[in-house]
Amino acid sequence: MKQRFLLFSFLLTLGGLQAQNRITGNLQSNGNFFIADEKIGATGTPQYDYQKFGAESWVNLNYSNWGFDLGLRFDMFNNSNLLNPQGSFSGEGIGRWFIKKKIDKFEASAGYLYDQIGAGIIFRAYEERALLIDNALVGLKVGYNFNENWRIKAFTGHTKRQFKTYDSTVRGAVLEGFIKPDSTKAFTLAPGIGVVARTFGDETVNDIVNTIATYAPQDSTGAQYNTYAATFFNTMTAGNVTWYLETAFKSKDVINDIFASNARGGVGKLVNRPGYTVYTSVSYAAHGLGITVEMKRTKDFAFRTVPFPQTPPIQGPLNFLPPMAKQNTYRLTARFAPQTQELGEQAIQIDLKYKINKKIAVGLNISDIQDLNGKELYREITPEVTIKQSKKWQLIGGVQLLHYNMPVYQGKPDPKDESDPIEFLGGGRADYVDGLTPYGEFLYKFSPRKSMRLEAQYLLTDDEFGSWVNVVAEFGWAPHWLCYVSDMYKIPHHNAAEYPASKTKYDGLHYPSVGLVYTQKANRFSIAYVKQVEGINCAGGICRFEPTFHGVRLNISSSF
Amino acid sequence: MKNIFYVLIAASMLFSACAEKTLVIPELSAGKKRILIEEITGVNCPNCPDGARELKALQNQFGKENLIIVGIHSGGNLSSPISGSKYDFQLQEGYDMTNYIGTLFGLPSASINRIENLADETPFLIGGWAAQVSAELDKDYGLDIFVNNTYNAETRSLDINVNLAPENPINEEVRLTVVITQDSIVDAQYEGTIILPNYMHQHVLRDVVSKTDGDIITEDLGANALVKKTYTVKLSEAWDAKHCNVVAFLQRGSGKNKEILQVAEAHVVE
Numbered sequence: 039m040k041q042r043f044l045l046f047s048f049l050l051t052l053g054g055l056q057a058q059n060r061i062t063g064n065l066q067s068n069g070n071f072f073i074a075d076e077k078i079g080a081t082g083t084p085q086y087d088y089q090k091f092g093a094e095s096w097v098n099l100n101y102s103n104w105g106f107d108l109g110l111r112f113d114m115f116n117n118s119n120l121l122n123p124q125g126s127f128s129g130e131g132i133g134r135w136f137i138k139k140k141i142d143k144f145e146a147s148a149g150y151l152y153d154q155i156g157a158g159i160i161f162r163a164y165e166e167r168a169l170l171i172d173n174a175l176v177g178l179k180v181g182y183n184f185n186e187n188w189r190i191k192a193f194t195g196h197t198k199r200q201f202k203t204y205d206s207t208v209r210g211a212v213l214e215g216f217i218k219p220d221s222t223k224a225f226t227l228a229p230g231i232g233v234v235a236r237t238f239g240d241e242t243v244n245d246i247v248n249t250i251a252t253y254a255p256q257d258s259t260g261a262q263y264n265t266y267a268a269t270f271f272n273t274m275t276a277g278n279v280t281w282y283l284e285t286a287f288k289s290k291d292v293i294n295d296i297f298a299s300n301a302r303g304g305v306g307k308l309v310n311r312p313g314y315t316v317y318t319s320v321s322y323a324a325h326g327l328g329i330t331v332e333m334k335r336t337k338d339f340a341f342r343t344v345p346f347p348q349t350p351p352i353q354g355p356l357n358f359l360p361p362m363a364k365q366n367t368y369r370l371t372a373r374f375a376p377q378t379q380e381l382g383e384q385a386i387q388i389d390l391k392y393k394i395n396k397k398i399a400v401g402l403n404i405s406d407i408q409d410l411n412g413k414e415l416y417r418e419i420t421p422e423v424t425i426k427q428s429k430k431w432q433l434i435g436g437v438q439l440l441h442y443n444m445p446v447y448q449g450k451p452d453p454k455d456e457s458d459p460i461e462f463l464g465g466g467r468a469d470y471v472d473g474l475t476p477y478g479e480f481l482y483k484f485s486p487r488k489s490m491r492l493e494a495q496y497l498l499t500d501d502e503f504g505s506w507v508n509v510v511a512e513f514g515w516a517p518h519w520l521c522y523v524s525d526m527y528k529i530p531h532h533n534a535a536e537y538p539a540s541k542t543k544y545d546g547l548h549y550p551s552v553g554l555v556y557t558q559k560a561n562r563f564s565i566a567y568v569k570q571v572e573g574i575n576c577a578g579g580i581c582r583f584e585p586t587f588h589g590v591r592l593n594i595s596s597s598f
Numbered sequence: 599m600k601n602i603f604y605v606l607i608a609a610s611m612l613f614s615a616c617a618e619k620t621l622v623i624p625e626l627s628a629g630k631k632r633i634l635i636e637e638i639t640g641v642n643c644p645n646c647p648d649g650a651r652e653l654k655a656l657q658n659q660f661g662k663e664n665l666i667i668v669g670i671h672s673g674g675n676l677s678s679p680i681s682g683s684k685y686d687f688q689l690q691e692g693y694d695m696t697n698y699i700g701t702l703f704g705l706p707s708a709s710i711n712r713i714e715n716l717a718d719e720t721p722f723l724i725g726g727w728a729a730q731v732s733a734e735l736d737k738d739y740g741l742d743i744f745v746n747n748t749y750n751a752e753t754r755s756l757d758i759n760v761n762l763a764p765e766n767p768i769n770e771e772v773r774l775t776v777v778i779t780q781d782s783i784v785d786a787q788y789e790g791t792i793i794l795p796n797y798m799h800q801h802v803l804r805d806v807v808s809k810t811d812g813d814i815i816t817e818d819l820g821a822n823a824l825v826k827k828t829y830t831v832k833l834s835e836a837w838d839a840k841h842c843n844v845v846a847f848l849q850r851g852s853g854k855n856k857e858i859l860q861v862a863e864a865h866v867v868e
Contacts, residue, residue: 247623254742254763255626256824264618301763301824303746538752 059103062598066167067095069592070119078547079572080588084126085119092117092126096133096167107138109149113201120170121200122350123575123584131201134174145181145191150174150198153191155212155232156271158358159286159315160341163197168577173343173355174198175208187216197343197356204343204354205239228273234341235266236356238292242344246292249308249346254301259310265291267341267357278324286339288313293340294347295381297446308345313338317360326393333386334362337410340380350582361579362387363405363418366438369508369526370495371475374442376407376416378579383415384408399424401436409446414470417441432481440473444501448574448583455500471501487516503544505529520555526571544571553591560597565590628765629742633660633734634847634861635667637708637801638696638722640677641687647789649706650800656731664735666863668779668845669801672696673705682786682795685836691806695775698811699856710734711858712849721856740766745846745864749839756866758807758829760846768819772859773812773851776829778805778866781841804842807831814851833866842866 070092072085085092093116101108113133121127136149152174154162163175177195184190192211196203212232219225238246246261253259269286290312300307314337321330341357348354359378362385366372385407393399400423407416422436444452455466460474477495484490491512498505507529512522530545531537553566570587637653639646650669657665671677671687672695679686696702699709700721707722710730714721723730741764748757758776779801787797807829817825833839847861 243621247621251624251626253626254744255628255765255822256763258623258626261621261623262618263621299826301742301761302744303759303761303826 059101061099061101063097063099064597065095065097065595067093067592067594068120069093070587071590071592072587073589075569075586075588078544078549078569078588079586080569083119083124083585085117089117089126092119094118094120094170098134105140107136109134109136111135111150120167121353123582127200129201133172133201143183145183147179148177150176151179151193151195153179153193154358155210155234156230156269156284156286157282157317157360159284159317159339159360160232160267160269160288160357161208161210161234162356162358164358166577166580169352169575169580169582171352171355171577171580172198172200176203177208189214197354199343199354205241206343207237207239208234208343208356209237210234224275224277226273226275228275230271231269232271233266233268234356235264236341236343237264238344245344245346246308253307256301257307259292259308260290261292261308261310262290265289265341278322280319280321282317282319284315284317286315288339288341291338291341292345293338293342293381294345296347297381309338311338313340315339315359326399328389328391330389331386332360332362332388334360335384335410336378336380337382338380352580352582355580359579361576362407363416363579364389364403364420365578368477368479368493368495369510370497370506371420371438371477372576373497373506373573374440374447374471374473375574375576375581376405376442376579377447377574377576377581379407379409379415379446382410384410397426399426413443414441415443415446430483434479436477438473438475438477440471440475442471442473443469444471445469447581452501460498460500466500471499473497473499473501489514489516503528503541504531518557520557521553523550523552525550528571562593562595564593626765628740628763630664631735631738632663632861633665633711633731634845634858635665635708635710635727635731636695636699636712637667637669637706638673638702639669639706640671640673641683641785641787641797641799642678642680643673643676643705644788644790646676646706647787647794647797649708652727653708656728659728660731660735665731666845666847666861667801668777668803669799670696670803673702676705680786680788680793682793684785685783687783687799687802689803689805691810692803694810695803695806712856714854739768739859740764741768741848741860743846743848743860743862745844745862747844747864747866747868749833749866751839751867754833754835754839756831756833756844758831758844758846760827760829760862762815762819762823762825762827762848764819764823765821767821767823768859771851772815772819772848774808774815774827774846774848775810775812776807776827776844776846777803778807778831778833778837779843779845780804780837781843782838783841804834804837805831807844812849812851815848840865840867 072090074081074086080086095114097112099110111134114130115127117126117128134150136147136151138147152163163173165172175193175195176198179191179193181189181191190213194209196207210233212230214230217227267288269284271284274281290310292308292310295309296306298307299305317334319332336359343354343356361378363376387405390402403420405418408414419439420436425433444450452469454468460472475495475497479493481491493510495508506526508526510524514520526549528544528547531542534542534545549569549571551566551568553564555564568587568591572586574581575584637649653667670692672692677688699712702722704724707724708727709721711734712721744761746759781800783799783802784796785799787794843863843865845863847858849856849858
């Protein structure tokens with residue numbers, strides 16, 4: 039009732055003010071019709087079994103006047119599988135509101151706030167709709183600009199949990215600056231220091247104590263209400279070189295160690311340990327050459343509103359650890375994406391790009407992720423070449439060499455391969471997916487308005503379900519129409535009888551999709567028939583399992 | 599810059615009150631004592647169905663989770679297959695275990711935690727089971743055992759993980775025995791003078807995974823230690839995995855005293 043009153047008052051106010059100022063906003067709506075198909079595993083969720091339709095929608099309004107910024111967002115979920123791909127979530131209401139006012143050097147915001155400290159390692163309140171992560175800080179933020187180069191801000195509140203909040207409270211502060219010692223030289227520093235404290239709510243502490251009380255004495259651990267995290271970060275720019283460094287520490291925190299074996303013989307228990315993360319990124323760009331080297335070491339840096347596994351587990355983060363692998367966009371090169379390991383990983387990523395001439399550019403990406411004992415978790419090597427013929431056509435070709443630890447990233451075993459077609463990659467070792475994926479993309483412009491894009495990938499592997507091929511053809515008639523058709527095909531095993539049924543269940547199946555998109559100025563409408571195999575969906579190193587999808591997807595997005 | 603310094607001090611005060619009252623975590627103790635009953639039985643034993651009924655009654659009285667039963671068909675002729683038998687439940691390992699436990703007087707009889715009966719110097723009791731179970735349940739050695747099974751239905755391979763978790767130190771030789779039992783086997787059984795063709799046999803010993811007299815534990819079993827033991831076996835095609843269980847128990851190992859300190863049971867397929 040309160041929310042309705044708030045919405046009504048807000049709209050009335052805006053109505054009265056509309057004559058003076060323009061309201062901006064946007065709308066995004068998704069609708070999914072689910073078509074059950076046991077053959078491909080599209081079954082067993084409420085949407086397939088009886089709900090048949092799911093939808094989610096966000097309507098966002100913004101208004102500024104007299105130094106105030108106001109925002110209001112209506113969220114609606116109707117039998118939606120976005121929160122939990124294997125469940126159903128319904129709810130509607132005010133998903134976000136905020137008010138912001140700047141008074142000279144002082145600034146204050148209240149409501150549902152998005153913000154981060156540094157790269158987000160100790161605190162990041164953000165929204166990632168593809169995974170329905172929305173951990174806005176529901177509270178107050180104040181800031182003060184000492185001068186044009188130095189400012190401080192502090193905040194406190196609770197973390198958003200759909201239309202409620204988690205019971206833990208968060209408070210934090212950050213001091214950020216900008217230093218240019220010599221105005222005649224291209225050398226700058228942008229240092230910062232931040233602190234965050236999280237206090238568990240009574241309900242969470244009771245749950246922690248009650249959980250530990252069920253443990254065998256060997257697994258007993260301490261616990262506390264408060265955990266403190268601090269970070270120092272700096273961006274140094276010197277000519278063509280940019281160097282970012284962030285070092286963060288966290289005091290003892292009750293975290294869920296999903297890999298720890300417990301006395302009962304199972305896996306997983308609450309532990310109470312301090313943690314740290316060191317992240318650095320150095321990049322150089324000049325004369326057609328671009329190099330970025332990133333390194334990260336993390337130990338016990340899960341920083342969450344509550345330590346218990348959420349549904350799905352990606353919900354409830356307080357921070358964000360930068361991913362250390364290439365953000366692949368093609369369906370088959372993205373099939374085995376690594377989830378950031380909060381409990382421990384050491385990683386390096388090198389990204390090289392060189393423009394040989396106006397027509398040819400080459401690139402190389404190398405990612406290597408290990409656990410803290412040096413055990414290989416993920417390795418990807420992707421050389422790529424881009425050939426561009428004036429404005430008429432462009433060809434991208436590359437190959438991905440992949441080594442992926444299945445039990446760590448997906449919690450599933452992967453037996454030793456009997457006949458690995460790409461043994462040189464990993465020797466068909468148990469627990470690892472070894473994949474070789476050549477890919478290509480060809481863009482051809484018939485005219486400035488008419489274009490065609492073709493892409494194809496071939497994933498060669500003996501692991502998980504085996505090899506796949508995926509092709510996409512897309513035709514665009516700018517500025518309004520775009521249509522595409524694609525098919526992902528599971529190449530059958532030659533010797534299927536020698537494998538367990540779980541490995542060959544998708545052999546010979548096609549996963550076609552066809553879609554049509556219409557764009558009219560700031561409005562975009564799309565409809566697509568989609569058949570999509572089960573797999574891992576990631577955004578920014580945060581991943582979750584998503585079951586097979588079969589149905590029709592409708593999307594509307596609009597800005598006004 | 600001076601302003602920044604003052605603000606930093608003020609901000610740090612937000613976090614300076616780091617000391618907090620310690621959270622009280624309840625003192626944890628090892629799980630409750632469970633009892634192992636090794637019943638010597640046979641399909642050719644007219645009185646053995648009485649023994650099975652008595653054990654079921656004891657489980658109802660004391661709790662099924664507290665009484666773990668292993669049915670050993672090691673009674674010589676009384677355990678030999680009879681007319682209509684589809685299976686022979688006798689195992690050499692079963693006989694070896696029985697001989698190791700002590701001297702057998704008749705069937706049905708049962709060893710309860712391998713406690714020696716002072717009257718006749720045998721751990722096998724005929725009657726008086728309830729009193730012995732009750733006395734054993736009152737003991738507590740501050741020891742727990744956890745059994746965790748991982749079964750691959752396609753290869754029929756079973757990984758057995760046994761964790762020994764003493765709360766109190768154990769400073770003597772102890773031995774770990776791991777066996778596989780099977781429930782719900784329908785086969786012939788004598789009762790009195792008649793043969794019951796569809797008798798339901800429970801807790802039938804199918805295999806002894808460890809040595810029959812137990813594997814000596816060489817690791818330190820100090821207070822709150824955790825000793826992990828792993829076994830891998832392949833289940834026979836003749837056994838129904840969903841009715842199979844793993845039973846693991848730790849006994850005193852040196853000398854005549856073979857008392858069982860703790861026992862645990864877990865289904866092969868949960």
